[in-house]
Amino acid sequence: MEPDQNPGPSTSAGSVTSRPRRGRPSGANRVPLTLEERRARNAQYERERREDFAAAQAELAEAAGCDPNASTINLMAFVVTKLKNASEDLSIEEYQRINANLEAQIASCLERLGPEYVLSGGEDDVEPDDSNTRKRKLSQEASQDEKRMRPGAEQVPVSGSGPSAQDDLLQIYGALESEDII
Incomplete structure (x- = not known):
């Protein structure tokens, strides 16, 4: 056996090698965050997510030519309607x-x-x-x-x-x- 290799699996308490075991995360021995630190981190993630969403919504409103202050539901309905109308190029x-x-x-x-x-x-x-x-x-x-019509009578749908x-x-x-x- 070579001197660089450890003969058995290393443990976290008395590990001789500086390299982590295979499949283990490198930060396994770090001190966990306190409750306040986790809340602050999650609040920061949420702020970033909301900022990204607001930027994407503003970009969509600008691209669609809609009011940038429109609600999300109204913006989505406007964009869907606009896309549907644009795709209705019938033969x-x-x-x-x-x-x-x-x-x-x-x-x-x-x-x-x-x-x-x-x-x-x-x-x-x-x-x-x-x-x-x-x-x-x-x-x-x-x-x-509709109840009075005979079953064999031809009915024309009015859906269009x-x-x-x-x-x-x-x-x-x-x-x-x-x-x-x-």
Whole structure:
């Protein structure tokens, strides 16, 4: 055996070698921090973390063109919306598919209105009521209409409709209610 090597495992109490055992941290014999020192260290880490987060948030707000004083939730919602709008570069085929879906929804609405509404040109002097009770009543009527539909009937989803399509449907329901068709 060579004189530099220790024949057995070294212990922390009477270690002859200056080099630590394999797999042991070099600061194993250090004195642990007091409670106050640990709290001060953790508080410093937290301050650094918050400063880094604030800097990253300010950089994101600047890159997005948003108010730097906006709350985190509003900033994230703005950025997500902006990214979603930027990524919605649809192809002509997608626009044609969306258009066909909307035309099918219009045809379905006109079918439900009946031939009298189509022949009259669809112009009624009835304005839809915008109160909250009206919206609740419409949702109840819509659920009753869905219950009345036959299982084999073709249903067109309304998921892709925007706010203007919703206003159109409110006008249609108002016209139907005034004519007592529903």
